[in-house]
Amino acid sequence: MTHCPSCGRYVGPYEACPYCGARQAPRVSLRAVKWAALILATVGLALLWVAATRLPLPHISINQASATMNFAYVEIAGQVVRGPTYNPDSRSLSFTVADDTGEMRVWAFRDVVDSLRAAGRIPGLGDQVVVAGTLRVREEDVSLTLNAPEHLQVTRPEAEERAIGSITAADALRRVRVRGQVWDVREPYSGLTLITLRDATGAIGLAVDDSLRYLTGDLPLPEVGQSLEVTATVSLYRDTPQLVPPSVREIVLLEGTVPVAEERPIGTLSAADEGRLVTLRGTVRQAEAFSAGYRMLLEDDTGSVTVLLWQDLYRALSDPAALQAGAQLEVTGEVSLYRNSLEVIPVRPRDVVLLTVTPSARALPISALAGEPLGAMVTVEGTVVEAESFQNGFRLTLDDGTGQVVLLLWLSVYDELPDPASLREGARVRATGELEEYQGQREVVPARGTDVAVIQPAEVPPRREIASITPADRGATVTVEGAVVRSEPFSQGYRVWVDDGSGEVLVLLWQNIYERVAGREQLAPGAQVQVTGIVEEYRGTLEIVPPLPGDVAVR
């Protein structure tokens, strides 16, 4: 009965009516059912638990996973063929395991990742793993979620010692140990650092991504030239082998230097060496510039070979002018075959080492330039006796007593000068540059600002009163000092009127001069300026035209 016989109200399983308190007729079965339920719940659960703990984890091969296995707790075994990858947003770790039947992505989240990380049990590429977790079958893929760190067993194969050049695509997923010199460090995109390692047999990329750093520890980036020992797994990037370490701890800095190239007598080089990196020592016999760079013939006791320096590398050398005939060099570069001739092409400035300074690196008398071939790197020293500006630079005439030559400074070179204000007419200058010829006149053209040095600054020229300047001074160089009374821009530069109390004169600053005047923003009425320039006359008005930015000093 479910109703109280006394008050008629519904009482359900109560033994006493909750409304009137009348005791219900005892239902013999109810107490038995209660005990049966309790026994079933507790003893049954205990038995179920005992049975479950004695069951082995079901092991499946990867292709067995099907829709009806969704949420099964299973174990798979195989090799890590991709990853591990860590996502900091979801705090998830994933890697792909492959067995003979297929591939499956394995995921771990939050605390499981933290535990694995703390225990140093993050699997690496190529590791053998046995992993158990919850299978997730979706339309697009099948994955396994690792719920307990204990359910991941990682076996890392022994690494074989290998020369870098011996590693090929066939070594994919094999663990190797290599020693090499850091040749290049770059970040193709944020989160991935690619370190190129070289030994005497070849080069290979070492990929270190943010996931690896987070999971296994931070890696201070090695510098180019340092030597490393790396134990890693070979992976393929577009069929090219590269190394992926399982941990940053497998990247060890070495004390010594691993040679990146075999030192070879020049005469032993042959076409079979094409693509190989070699180190040569010899004397420069010929040197010449060409449109894309600089070419030298390097010779030792066994033979000679062309050493080719591309323009960007040549310009990056610390002392390119020294690469003259007679200089002794050590060059490391890649052997190349061009029109059946062997060439050695260095790729880094550090691979061109000057062993002895060539006598020709000393300053040449200007008169001797006539005997030098065009394109040769020359160093000259002389006093600036004339200066003029043109749209793209400045043309200075140097005189060393033996002759005169034009020192051509492109604007880009001028802007690199360490002290441009000191480069004025009368200053003594030493410059290294390429010998060129323009309209029958020889010019020295430095490639960088550091190739030009002011050895002795010019003396301050005597000051002239503005009122004393007359049309008779046309072509003469004068220095005046006074206050700016007005200024205005015009299409090709800036006009400034200077008054020293005796009179007023127009100072004409061409655009390339004006833009390089130190403190030009103060060239406003009231500013004190000192200007050295050539007196010219334009439509009946005398004007002073400074040829160099250093000729204008704003006080």
Added chain:
Amino acid sequence: MTEMLRSLLFAIIGALAAAPLALLPALHIYNIAGLLVLGTAALGPLLPPEHMAMLFLGMITSYAILNTIPSIFFSAPDESMVFIVLPGQKYLMQGRGYEAVALTGIGSLGGIAVLFLLTPVAPRLFPALRAVLQPHLHWILWTVIAFMLLSEWPKGSDRAPAGWRRWWDGWRNLVAGLATFLLSGLLGFVLMYRSILPVYAAYQNLLPAFVGLFAVPWVLQNLLARVELPPQYIARDVDATPGLVGRGVFAGALGGLFAAFFPVVTGGIGGLIAGHATAQRDDRLFILSQGASKVVYYVGGFLLFFVPGLYLTRGGMAWMLSTLWRSYTPQAYYLAVAAVLLTGVLSYFLLLALARGVIRMMGRVNYRVVSWAVLVVLMVVVMGIPALGEYVGSGDGTAALRAALGGLAIGAVATGIGLIPVLWGARRMNCMGLLLLPIALNMSGLGATVAGWLGLLG
């Protein structure tokens, strides 16, 4: 256009097919969908997956509305319905079962209207909501558990002798509730980490446990209680004002959405929280809100699977479908909403018609016979689905027999646990410890530790 009509047709077929199945007490529509997934695994695709999705959508919409009938007339609710039983039974015992069904149906229609109104904002609202809530799910789940356990109140009769017996009279339902939660939680750990069922039936790993926890105890209760139902009155109207309907739908939709969006939280738990949040005290309001809640929970949870860009899988139906198909386009989502509207309205009319049919049959069919038949069906489900899964996967008859016995063993243990709240007057919702305890511990990073203590990782 033809493809769209074909998809809608599959949704209608699903709704019509699910209608008679929803009338069978304790038979969950997930079991039927599971059989279809099993059939697909065994025989290859029975239907194109996008049509299977629409079929499932029609089935779940129809089931969510029509399972009110067995839960009111046969008192065999599933885990999402545990709260409707008391007011529903009260109506039934007053001869107003049909009115309770109609009220639930109105609530369900309201729930469908809420889902429809959410359609334009869902693709933007839910992904953002998910991004905000994702890091907090673990503690929210623990709060839900705490609320569920702490909001139980002593239900003693105040007639027991003073002393321990009186204490026990008042507190036994609380102790029973806690015991149920813990025992079902332990069962959940065993099943999730080291189930005795074969891996080929893993997608229905929890089915025997759910049947044992929720369905079998009610059938046994019906058999023991010898229920005699009063004649039922088929009302022409319901005792509810538009305002009451609005409040009920609002509360139900709130609970249903909470349950649909949060993992593991079912419609019953969502309804409990929403009921407290909106301070419901009226039986009509309660029944209305439960109608809305279970539709929003079942159908809304499944619809989340279709929301473009959300990639949220909630509820057993979505998990099963996710093994075969995934929705990527807004078109699929809008088509799914259209299918829900269509099958929802169809199911409402089916609900009223079938409720009348059931009332007519009730006098003619022996209630105990029905209960025994249901018990047999449940045993067949508990043993049959694991056995079929194993047989389809491995082709081994002996292993299939072992799987059947494994299902029976889990179902029996779960029945023992599920009987505790029934016999000691606690909330049956505590049986949800099966999922809540292991998953909440997993989310807090403690699941593996507890599983290790239990020796399940060895």
